[in-house]
Amino acid sequence: MTRCADMRREAYSYDDIYGEYCTVQRYIDCPPRDTFEYLANIHSLSEWTYSTRDFEPTNVPDLYQGVDMLGVDTKIFMKVVANAKALTVDYHCAWDQGRELWMIYLMRVVPAELVLKRPGSVVLWTNCRHPYYSENPYPQTAPTARKEWVGDMWGIFGAGHSIELNNLKVILEYRHGSRLPVGPNLLLDS
Amino acid sequence: MTRCADMRREAYSYDDIYGEYCTVQRYIDCPPRDTFEYLANIHSLSEWTYSTRDFEPTNVPDLYQGVDMLGVDTKIFMKVVANAKALTVDYHCAWDQGRELWMIYLMRVVPAELVLKRPGSVVLWTNCRHPYYSENPYPQTAPTARKEWVGDMWGIFGAGHSIELNNLKVILEYRHGSRLPVGPNLLLDS
Numbered sequence: 001m002t003r004c005a006d007m008r009r010e011a012y013s014y015d016d017i018y019g020e021y022c023t024v025q026r027y028i029d030c031p032p033r034d035t036f037e038y039l040a041n042i043h044s045l046s047e048w049t050y051s052t053r054d055f056e057p058t059n060v061p062d063l064y065q066g067v068d069m070l071g072v073d074t075k076i077f078m079k080v081v082a083n084a085k086a087l088t089v090d091y092h093c094a095w096d097q098g099r100e101l102w103m104i105y106l107m108r109v110v111p112a113e114l115v116l117k118r119p120g121s122v123v124l125w126t127n128c129r130h131p132y133y134s135e136n137p138y139p140q141t142a143p144t145a146r147k148e149w150v151g152d153m154w155g156i157f158g159a160g161h162s163i164e165l166n167n168l169k170v171i172l173e174y175r176h177g178s179r180l181p182v183g184p185n186l187l188l189d190s
Numbered sequence: 191m192t193r194c195a196d197m198r199r200e201a202y203s204y205d206d207i208y209g210e211y212c213t214v215q216r217y218i219d220c221p222p223r224d225t226f227e228y229l230a231n232i233h234s235l236s237e238w239t240y241s242t243r244d245f246e247p248t249n250v251p252d253l254y255q256g257v258d259m260l261g262v263d264t265k266i267f268m269k270v271v272a273n274a275k276a277l278t279v280d281y282h283c284a285w286d287q288g289r290e291l292w293m294i295y296l297m298r299v300v301p302a303e304l305v306l307k308r309p310g311s312v313v314l315w316t317n318c319r320h321p322y323y324s325e326n327p328y329p330q331t332a333p334t335a336r337k338e339w340v341g342d343m344w345g346i347f348g349a350g351h352s353i354e355l356n357n358l359k360v361i362l363e364y365r366h367g368s369r370l371p372v373g374p375n376l377l378l379d380s
Contacts, residue, residue, distance in 0.1 A: 001346070004346040004349035005346070008204050008348075009204065011201035012202045012204070014199065017202060023314070025211040025318075083275055083276040085273055085275075086275070086278045088298070102307070106300060110296060114294055116319075117321055117322070124211075124316055126215065130307060132307070156191070159193075159197040159198050160194050162197065163194065163197075
């Protein structure tokens with residue numbers, strides 16, 4: 001107990017919280033199964049993320065290619081790994097190339113009835129600071145005009161992911177509350 | 191980007207971080223499968239947690255009864271819900287009674303090779319602040335001599351869980367590094 005009390009500090013910096021692991025979490029008033037299915041659909045990313053758009057299948061099974069508006073002319077490759085029983089949804093992705101999907105967005109939907117005694121979902125979202133955030137391992141695949149590297153943005157992932165999680169919350173709560181299909185609700189060529 | 195920068199504060203309080211959701215995470219140099227199996231074994235809790243001990247089966251399938259040394263004469267009831275594919279391990283538990291297991295410790299093992307490009311495991315652990323932490327819903331089941339309620343300790347969960355996660359790390363890294371069975375390594379009557 002004394003050790004616990006000693007560990008508790010007056011103040012923490014942004015980097016204390018988001019330095020090595022970036023975790024955000026939010027309550028969403030939408031049933032866990034709907035939240036899971038929405039997240040597990042790669043096209044939903046075009047609605048609730050800040051900058052990833054326009055995913056299309058590639059020749060590789062389960063691998064999609066889209067664009068990340070964070071960087072000039074930047075392709076993003078993405079595979080969704082979802083587990084319907086555990087309600088986990090992981091986005092394995094990378095800028096520029098699809099051979100090594102090293103950026104992994106770990107998400108988990110938890111029934112809020114269990115953990116908060118109310119209907120809806122709790123969404124947990126963690127990114128771990130992979131060493132490639134510090135240096136692009138495949139510079140030859142980057143567009144020549146681009147100066148940014150995705151890892152330059154690590155320092156705002158905590159804030160950025162909070163905003164995106166709010167987007168997710170607002171979209172799902174609106175649709176669930178209005179008895180609309182949860183979506184995604186995009187005009188897609190099929 | 192401006193909104194992200196605006197959200198970034200100079201300093202955060204302990205409650206800003208651990209107020210509603212208490213998440214801790216750690217790298218452990220032990221293979222993910224071993225870490226998962228260790229966590230999924232209820233008897234491991236007697237080794238790595240601060241205060242839960244001596245779990246024994248009850249008449250209810252999958253429900254165990256143990257003691258929680260945090261409270262005087264305190265029984266703890268526990269069910270482990272593990273998913274070997276997603277590597278999630280959730281402890282559903284409660285003090286005093288086993289009918290409503292409202293305290294849920296959500297854990298997830300992530301292969302560190304994927305997210306940190308190194309062998310081993312990353313363990314994510316989240317608790318959500320269930321309303322029962324604020325008030326015992328079954329006071330009639332509490333031992334009369336006990337003044338504490340588990341929710342009184344919510345304020346030190348962040349620190350306490352960090353210490354326990356260190357215990358887990360030290361135990362697993364020692365055993366894995368020494369090529370011993372990961373355990374648990376208890377003298378149990380069977």
